[in-house]
Amino acid sequence: MTFAQASLLVLLIAMLGVFLIDRVRMEIVAISGLLAGYALGLYPVDKVFAGFSSPVVITVIEILLVVQVLAKTRLLDQLSSRLAGARLTNTAVVAFLSGVTGFISIFMNNIGAFSITLPVALRVSNLTRFPKRQFVMPLSFAALLGGTVSLIGTPANLLVSDALAKHTGSGFRLFDFAYVGLPVAVAGIILAAWLAPRLFPSTEETIDDLPTVSRRRVLAEWHIPSTSPLVGANLxxxxxxxxxEPHALIRDDKFVFPARKASVIAERDTLLAEADDVVFNELSAANALRTVRSSGWAEADTTRVEAVVMPESTLVGSRLRSLEVFESRNVAVVGLAKRSPRVEGRFHDQQLSIGDILILEGRPDAITDALDECECLALASPQPHAGATGSWQPFAIFAAGILAMAVGLLSPVIALSCVVLTLALCNYINIRQAIADLNWPIIIMLAAMIPIGSAVATTGTGEMIATALSTILPVSNPLVGLAVVLFLAMIMTPFVNNATVAIVLSPIAIEFATLGHHRPEAYLIAVAAGASLDFLTPFGHHNNTLAMGVGDYSFADFLRAGGPLTVLSYFSALILIYVVWL
Structure with missing residues (x-):
């Protein structure tokens, strides 16, 4: 083992470990690793920032720009009412919405597809009284499955195609992934739709006349009026x-610190507590609690909206006290459903992370403007989306670009460039503003990881790892080799993002193919498929993180629903890759 190989292995293990603990922003980890690789001599200076000019990165940026336009068309808004009136079974409704999500995900990134159909699913849940837990997780899984069908469905597919192009001179075509991805996606969506009503059955609601009320656990801060039945009660x-569930008692703007048994609530105290939103609604209606609201609050024409913090949101890492985007519009954050059970300080000291849900009160137009600015997704829109076109033309423009890619007339990067340009000329997108709104942490991470992944091949590290594994396993047998590569990708992707999995494993997969004298396409398809089949944890993919917050799932729920789906997807993908590509 050379110094370059040893140092690269140490660097990769260290980076994967930091990605796993999720305490440092992903783009910081990626840039630090990129510069460390240069310092270790793994690539020359002219290759350090080569990833930022990679066609893969440019294509991802173009897809994200197109998604911004398509999300604003809101053409699916009427779908919820039609589904609610169709009198279908739970399984049929979940299967239909999951199928729509999977189809959309074929042509755009997973998060974009999930964010487009999630509000529709929640609206259907409210109208039909089907539990939202039956909808949210299957939609997340469907978006991941749909991404396995096409070249542009997920960055992992673009990355393995780029690796193939560097190795053989030609990458994958637009729908080469569909031979494996489409059957796996169809089978997976059907299984997830069948499991959801059985794993998350309907339960009797305690308040039948409030079909839209949330049942999630919410953290909030409340004033105690003199007439409250809480006055005189011990915490x-x-x-x-x-x-x-009390977390803090504040009196005269100071914490009350005696042991819980000795802490007695007095009138005009402030209570930081956690409970079902239904409980807070009941206590508020009975004048037992009063919401702590921001100064300058206007009571007229207000509404309540739940919004989830998206991966690209500017609020990620911010504390509630610093959210000027809401305060400047007289929008109050009156509650917070946190993914983390940890509560420190007062309500305004809470730090936001991806998947947290804000409970907002204010004027509908003010809430809409604020959510647009901070890139949060309203789970039930207070009014038609600002800038919503309701037009089919952006979809037609995008479809023309897809057709140009499918027939081989234009490469993906050029076809999508033409789509973005046409959307800009037709005033559907302001490129300057749209670029500012991009999910830059993901883009920077992707660009920074590309040179590190290339070093796995150029330093011979991939060949070394493949050779070492060949002494343990009969990887010359194509079925065994594919099974190992697919398994490695699937066990890595719950802990690091799928782009990193594709970057790290693609050179190793090519070496597996070389050792066994097999087609590299088969092994790279296995990497791409495994990197997207992430159903076991809520933290492996941002879709699952969002689903956990919106659907109030536990870690065990992902194991129960994702376990059978993982087994089905693994073996069906393995058989299809072997039959189609070898």
């Missing part, structure tokens, strides 16, 4: 008497 009594 230790709140869970049993009022179904409230």
């Amino acid at each position: 230790s009594d709140l869970p049993d008497r009022f179904q409230l």
Whole structure:
């Protein structure tokens, strides 16, 4: 083992470990690793930032720009009412919406497809009284499955195609992935739709006349009026008497620090507590609690909206006290559903992360403007989306670009460039503003990881790893080799993003193919498929993170629903790759 190979292995293991603990922003980890690789001599200076000019990165940027336009058309808004009136079974509705999500995901990134159909699914849940838990997770899985069907469905597919092009001179065509991805996606969507109503059955609601009320656990800060039944109660009594989990008691703007049993609530105290949103609604209606609102609050023409913090949101990492985007519009954050159970300080000290849900109160137009600015997704729009076109023309322009790619007339990067230019000329997109709104952390991470992945091949590290594995396993047998590559990709992707999995494993997969004298296409398809089949954890893919927050799932829920889907997807993908590509 050479110094370059040893240092690259150490660097990769260290980066994967930091990605796993999720304490440092992904773009910081990627740039740090990129510069460390240069310092270790793994690539020359002219290759350090080569990833930023890679066609893969440019294509991802173009897809994200197109998604911004398509998300604003809101052509699916009427679908919820039609589905609700169709009197279909739970399974049929979940299967239909999952199928729509999977289809959209074929042509755009997974998060974009999920964010387009999620509000529709939640609206259907409200209208039909089907539990939202039956919808959200299957939609997340469907978006991941749909991404396996086409070249542009996920960055992992673009990356393995780029690796193939560097190795053989020609990459994958637009729908080469469909031979494996489409059957796996169809089978997976059907299984997820069948499992959801059985794993998350309907339960009797305690408030039948409030079909739109949230059942999630919400953290909020409340004033205690003099007439409240909480006055005189011990904090230790709140869970049993009022179904409230107290976190802090504030009196005269100072924390009350005695032990919980000795802390007695007095009038005009402020209580930081967590409970089902239904409980808060009941106590508020009974004047037992009053919302702590921002100064300058206007009572007229207000509404309540739930919004989820998206991966590209500017709010990620911010504390509630610093959210000028809401305060400047007299929009109050009155509640927070956190993914993390950790609560420190007062309500305005809470730090936001991906998948957290904000409970907002304010004027509908003000909430819409604020959510547009900070890139959060309203789970039930307070009014028609700002800038919504309701037009089919952006879809037609995008379809023309897809057709040009499918027939081989234009490469993906050129076809999507033409789509973005046409959308700009037709005033459907302001490129300057759209570029500012891009999910730059993902783009920077992707660009920074490309030179590191290339070093796996140029330093011979991929060949070394493949040779070492060949002494343990009979990888010359194509079925065994494919099974190992697919398994490695699937066990890595729950812990690091799928683009990193594709970058790291593509050179190793090519070496597997070389050792066994097999087609590299088969092994690279296995990498791409495995990198997208991420159903076991809520943190492996941002879609699952969002689903956990919106659907109030536990970690065990992903194991129960994702386990059978993972097994089905693994073996069906393995058989299809072997039959089609070898």
